[in-house]
Amino acid sequence: MHKVARKRFNQFMKQRLGHFMVEIDPGPVGPKELILKTAVLGEKSVQEKTNPDYYFMSGYIGMLSWMQILKRYSFNLRTASAIMELGCGSARLIRHLRCIDGIRLVGADVDPDNIAWCQLNVPGIEFNVNDLRPPLLFAEDNSFDLVFAASVFTHIPLETQHVWIEEIYRILRPGGFFLADVLGSYHQRQMLNREDMDCLKKNGQLVLDAGDDRASLSTQLIGSWDVFQTRQEVLRAFGSVFYVHDYLPRGLDLLILQKLSLYGHEGSDKQEQWL
Numbered sequence: 232m233h234k235v236a237r238k239r240f241n242q243f244m245k246q247r248l249g250h251f252m253v254e255i256d257p258g259p260v261g262p263k264e265l266i267l268k269t270a271v272l273g274e275k276s277v278q279e280k281t282n283p284d285y286y287f288m289s290g291y292i293g294m295l296s297w298m299q300i301l302k303r304y305s306f307n308l309r310t311a312s313a314i315m316e317l318g319c320g321s322a323r324l325i326r327h328l329r330c331i332d333g334i335r336l337v338g339a340d341v342d343p344d345n346i347a348w349c350q351l352n353v354p355g356i357e358f359n360v361n362d363l364r365p366p367l368l369f370a371e372d373n374s375f376d377l378v379f380a381a382s383v384f385t386h387i388p389l390e391t392q393h394v395w396i397e398e399i400y401r402i403l404r405p406g407g408f409f410l411a412d413v414l415g416s417y418h419q420r421q422m423l424n425r426e427d428m429d430c431l432k433k434n435g436q437l438v439l440d441a442g443d444d445r446a447s448l449s450t451q452l453i454g455s456w457d458v459f460q461t462r463q464e465v466l467r468a469f470g471s472v473f474y475v476h477d478y479l480p481r482g483l484d485l486l487i488l489q490k491l492s493l494y495g496h497e498g499s500d501k502q503e504q505w506l
Contacts (some may be wrong), residue, residue, distance in 0.1 A: 233287035235304050239445060240291040243298060243492035244330055247308050251332045258353050260286050261321025269320035270382040271448045272421065290323040297379060300487060306408055306477055308392045311376040312444055313337070314457075317361075317399070320345050322353045342453065347481035375402050379410040382483060385418075386455045388435055396472045403490040409473060413458050414420055415484030422447070422457065435464035 237257075246251050260283045271280050279285050282388030298308070312335060314324040322372070328336055331347040336356040338345050341363060349386045359369045380398050387395055397411050419428065422445050423437070431437040439446040444445050460468070466475060473488035 233284050233288065233291060236288045236295070238292035240295045241330070243295055245306075247298070247302070248331060249309075251330050253356075254331050255327075255329045257290075258322075258326060261323060261345075265321045265342075265348055266323075267451055268342055268345065268453050269323075270385075272418075273448050279446070280325075280416070286323060292411060293324050294327045294482055300410070300479075300485070301377070301408060304408065304487065306377065313375045314379075315370070315375045315402070317378060317380040319349065319358070322349045322356065322358075324379075324462060325351065325356060326353050337369070339369070341453075342367045350424055357436070364433070365394050367398060367402060370402040371403045371491065372401055375437055376404055376407050378403060378407070381412060384411050385451065385458055385483065387458060388456055389438065389458060389460075392458075394475065400472050400490055405490055405492060407490050409490070410485065411488065411489040412481075412483035412485045413465055414457065414478055415462075417482050418457075419459060423459065427459075429463060431459055436460045461485045479489060 241252075251406075256380070266281050266286070267277065301308075308331060311331070312333075314325070314334060315329060315337040317339055319325055319340050320342075324337055325336055325338050325480075328334065337359065338349060338353075339361045343360050343363055345359045346360045349356070357369070359367070361367055376441075380399075383482045384392065384395070402492045403409060414488075421449060423431065424445070426435055427445075437459040439450070439459075439468050441451050441454045441456070446457050452496070462478065462484075466478065469475060469486055469488060474491050475484075476489060478486040479485040479487070
């Protein structure tokens with residue numbers, strides 16, 4: 232199945248890049264123990280997530296979907312010079328962007344084991360370990376055209392959420408895009424009980440920690456958190472810093488965000504001036 236997904240991804244990228252596209256070897260599958268640390272909901276999904284065919288297929292499909300979305304907002308891959316993935320894990324996603332000739336690719340993750348494996352097995356990308364809190368010491372102001380974070384803000388504690396949003400704003404160039412997904416209605420139905428749902432609706436947020444038996448398997452393994460927020464709270468948090476182009480309901484809900492100016496923040500309260 233992953234060969235079909237690879238062909239579709241390559242066809243799209245060739246269409247977008249022309250002669251700026253190069254053929255690449257996707258490299259090895261991430262080890263099972265590392266994959267389990269990233270976005271595994273429960274025991275039932277372990278076999279699927281660690282299957283090599285699924286691993287590559289999901290990587291190609293994920294990157295194709297995000298590149299197609301960015302195309303709608305006139306993001307130009309041919310003029311992009313630097314792209315970063317926050318929470319890259321075993322580089323299941325960002326490795327496929329090595330097909331862009333001359334691009335600077337950077338992966339960061341809080342887990343040193345994932346980063347050490349990537350440095351040995353996925354050439355052509357700069358990999359860095361980051362702390363639980365900003366700053367990203369390797370990243371200068373206004374240095375990336377695109378930052379994406381797959382299943383990252385789903386696990387960032389609410390008390391540090393805003394400083395991470397501010398940090399991504401800092402490292403993006405004016406006009407740059409930020410793609411981030413969050414836990415939406417699908418995961419609410421899968422993981423929360425009636426009492427949880429009432430609490431979420433009342434407070435706008437709910438967190439399951441690693442000791443909660445309803446928490447995702449990845450959260451239990453790495454000792455993090457599953458962070459739920461209502462749509463209104465998500466828009467308030469991210470829209471206070473970025474221009475929110477869209478909030479797409481999916482398996483993981485996806486935010487399409489943009490830094491529009493060097494001068495201050497252009498969040499939800501200022502969006503009308505850009506329409």
